[in-house]
Amino acid sequence: MPASATESDWFSGVISLRLALPVVMLAALWTWETLRPFFEFKKHRGRHALANLTIAVFNAIVIGVLFGTATVMTSNWVVEHRFGLLKFSDGFPTGRFVAGLILLDAWMYVWHWLNHRVPFLWCFHRMHHSDTNMDVTTAARFHIGEHFISATLRLMLIPVLGLSISQIIVYEVAVVAMTHFHHANVSIGRADRWLRLLLVTPNMHKVHHSRWQPETDSNYSVVLSIWDRLARTLRLRSNFDSIEFGLNNFADDHWQTVGGMLRTPFLEKTLHSKRVEGKHHSELESRMPSPSG
Ligand SMILES: [Zn+2]
Ligand SMILES: [Zn+2]
Numbered sequence: 001m002p003a004s005a006t007e008s009d010w011f012s013g014v015i016s017l018r019l020a021l022p023v024v025m026l027a028a029l030w031t032w033e034t035l036r037p038f039f040e041f042k043k044h045r046g047r048h049a050l051a052n053l054t055i056a057v058f059n060a061i062v063i064g065v066l067f068g069t070a071t072v073m074t075s076n077w078v079v080e081h082r083f084g085l086l087k088f089s090d091g092f093p094t095g096r097f098v099a100g101l102i103l104l105d106a107w108m109y110v111w112h113w114l115n116h117r118v119p120f121l122w123c124f125h126r127m128h129h130s131d132t133n134m135d136v137t138t139a140a141r142f143h144i145g146e147h148f149i150s151a152t153l154r155l156m157l158i159p160v161l162g163l164s165i166s167q168i169i170v171y172e173v174a175v176v177a178m179t180h181f182h183h184a185n186v187s188i189g190r191a192d193r194w195l196r197l198l199l200v201t202p203n204m205h206k207v208h209h210s211r212w213q214p215e216t217d218s219n220y221s222v223v224l225s226i227w228d229r230l231a232r233t234l235r236l237r238s239n240f241d242s243i244e245f246g247l248n249n250f251a252d253d254h255w256q257t258v259g260g261m262l263r264t265p266f267l268e269k270t271l272h273s274k275r276v277e278g279k280h281h282s283e284l285e286s287r288m289p290s291p292s293g
Contacts, residue, residue, distance in 0.1 A: 011166055018169050018176070022056075022140070025180035029136040038187045038202070038241070042133055049137045054258050056140030059147050067151040074158045075165040084162020100167040101174070102224070107157060108175070109227035111150060112220040121149070123265040129216060130250035130264055134209050139183040145265055178223045187240075200225050203240045211244045 030049075078084055086096050086103075115125035124146040131138045157163070182205035188195065192203045200221050208219040218235030221227045228234035237243075249267065254260045 014166060014169050014173065018173050021173060021176045022180070025177060026136055029180055029184040029186065033135055033185045036187075037185050039133075039185055041135075041185070045133075045135075048131075048133050048256065049135070051256060051258050051261065052131070052137035052141045055142070055144075055261055056137075059140070059142065059144055062144055063147050063151055066148070067155065070155060071151075071158070071168065072165055074155055075163055075168060078159050078162050079164050082162075083159055085160065086162040097164075097167060097170075100161060100163050101171050103161055104157075104163070104167070104171045105174075105221075105223045106227060107154075108222040109220050109231070111153065112222065113231075113233070115146065116217050116220070121146070124149070126247060126250065127261050127264040129209060130247045130255055130261070131209070132246035132251055132256065133185075134183060134206070134245045135185040136180050136183055138209075139179040141261070143261070143265060174223050196225050198225060199223065204228075204234075204236070206240050206243050206245075207235055207237060209243070209245045211246055211248060215243075 086100055115121045124143040127143040127146075128138070128141055131141055158168070178200060182200045182202050184202060186202055188202065192201045195201050196204050200219070200223065204219050204221075204225065207215045210216055215235055215237075218233050219228055220231075220233055225234070250264060255264060
């Protein structure tokens with residue numbers, strides 16, 4: 001925990017930012033989407049947002065209650081006992097801090113990749129991909145089951161890496177800012193090409209929400225885009241405006257309600273096969289443009 005008054009003020013500021021940022025990002029990007037949407041909203045924008053945000057509030061409360069105290073206690077113990085891989089860089093506190101953020105982002109890449117590769121995890125993660133109208137509210141659309149498994153694994157990661165609570169909260173600030181930005185129904189034009197050399201951009205993440213499975217199974221990075229480049233999972237295309245969002249088996253309106261979303265992991269016929277959801281992908285593939293950088 002921070003020792004001096006200055007560190008304590010800094011820590012309080014980061015916590016305030018973490019709490020306020022989802023609302024600030026939501027309001028700012030909702031306004032941007034209203035003024036200059038990339039895709040015209042098909043229908044029921046308000047109903048779509050309400051369903052996604054209901055899920056978000058429910059998740060925040062449940063995960064906060066279940067994991068909030070445990071996360072703070074675990075990271076405080078780790079710092080107190082100088083535990084974990086990062087303790088080897090004790091002489092370089094700033095380097096250790098930044099290294100922790102980068103390692104957390106690398107883990108998020110691996111976790112996201114696993115969500116697409118392991119059928120059990122995909123059953124939960126597909127709720128995020130079933131959104132047929134991706135916008136800023138999609139950033140908060142995750143099944144509580146995925147959050148629960150993710151939070152459990154991250155709790156185990158804290159002692160492995162030796163993460164402090166301030167590292168975790170600063171990384172969460174970056175995740176909140178970036179996920180709201182790259183899910184928003186906006187375009188930054190040609191700047192996307194330059195920004196995605198470093199960060200995950202709206203165009204890059206739009207490809208990840210494509211119905212075409214080779215595109216769904218690409219662009220797993222969350223904050224830094226380097227992980228997709230290193231793992232050769234980066235996929236781009238020349239015409240981002242022809243992407244179709246969603247999953248074939250979950251395109252009907254009833255899957256977009258709160259109840260439908262919560263039931264999404266339990267659709268029996270696709271419980272162990274994501275390929276069923278991509279059954280039309282081979283048909284789509286023949287009429288898809290060739291990817292371009
Ligand atoms: Zn995904
Ligand atoms: Zn997404």
